[in-house]
Amino acid sequence: MSYSNILSQSSNGITTITINRPNKLNALNKSTIQELHEAFDEANNDSATKVIIITGSGEKAFVAGADISEFADFNVEEGGKLAAQGQALLFDFVEHLSTPVIAAVNGFALGGGLELAMACHFRVASDNAKMGLPEVSLGVIPGYGGTQRLPQLVGKGRAMEMVMTAGMIDANQALNYGLVNHVVPQEELLPLCEKIAGKIMRNSSIAIAEAIRAINANYEDGVNGFDVEIESFGNCFGTEDFTEGTTAFLEKRKANFPGA
Template identity: 60%
Template structure:
């Protein structure tokens, strides 16, 4: 897969995606968002990919924000289109991806960068990471799901405080309030993510996809999450993976799941 702004490579059934704009602190411009949309769609439909590791090039930034120069002169209508397109093609696509997406947060995750990390299913941060939503400093609010996902992760009071003060928080504080799952030394960031991925790859891929869908449904106002769970639970019974998992359990051996 050849891109101009990201690097993408499948290794051991994991799609490694690196936003590769280190001199720009991996800021999200239109081209980068388009490439992210393409690579996430690829991951969702490629049987070789069992999970995605998403990170930024270098040690300074995961993603330091959006490329402000691209939308500084936008009208209200253009701003709404910008947010809607980004939400649909990238941020919601990541959240709804049937393959677990883990963000390896190395350095700054600000604005659209934190929104990108929050769209991922799991977040692991290096000790030097700094996270925040500074949009009100520009006369804006988060437009890629930040107001919604931050509230879901840390609660209303903390979300409003972070957004209205525009303060950055440390990785340790982010872990304390539930914004990230783990904090590790920078040198151990990728190995920690790979440790989690190694466990995920041992499990049934179709069951994992169903679990992600059911968990996401718990946050949808127009869907009954319990009903989604029941339907997805039932679907699992028609998979070869279910037969393999139960047979392996009864035969006291490790299962070999094929995602079928």
């Protein structure tokens, strides 16, 4: 599929999606959000893709925020609709994909950019990365899940401070907060993400999808995560991957998971 604002390429089980608006520091606008949805959906439905990596073009920014010019004149109804549609189309969509998604944060991840990174299953940052939710400095609040996911990742107090001050934290502070899993020099960012992806791909994609579902359930209102875990655990017993995994273990050989 051809895109105007992003690049998507697949190789050796990994689909790498790159937001490609360097002149706008990869800011998210409506068309980019739509293209990202389509690219993620395509990769998730591609049986050859086992891991998705999302990053930004250039060395300055992952995503420097939303394209403010698109909504500066919105009213209350239009603002609420913007947030609802964006969350459903991209941010919630990414969080609940069955294919693991790694955010390779290669610079500024601000506003909607940090919200996109937080919607991914985990994050790896370059040492020049800066992260923050500066929306209150514009008279608005994060609208793509930031007020919910940031406290889940860094704790309520730190999230309150980050949102209220509209400040940025650097990569090492993000690592200390638990917002990112690893920090490396920029030239090592994608190689490390690919190395982690390689480790993921050794395992059962079916079991990983069930694990994502069970972990996410802990953060859903009205859902008992333990019950979802029990159901997902049971589901694994009906898969070819379970048969192959247990047989390989008993036969003391490396498993060759069929992904079914």
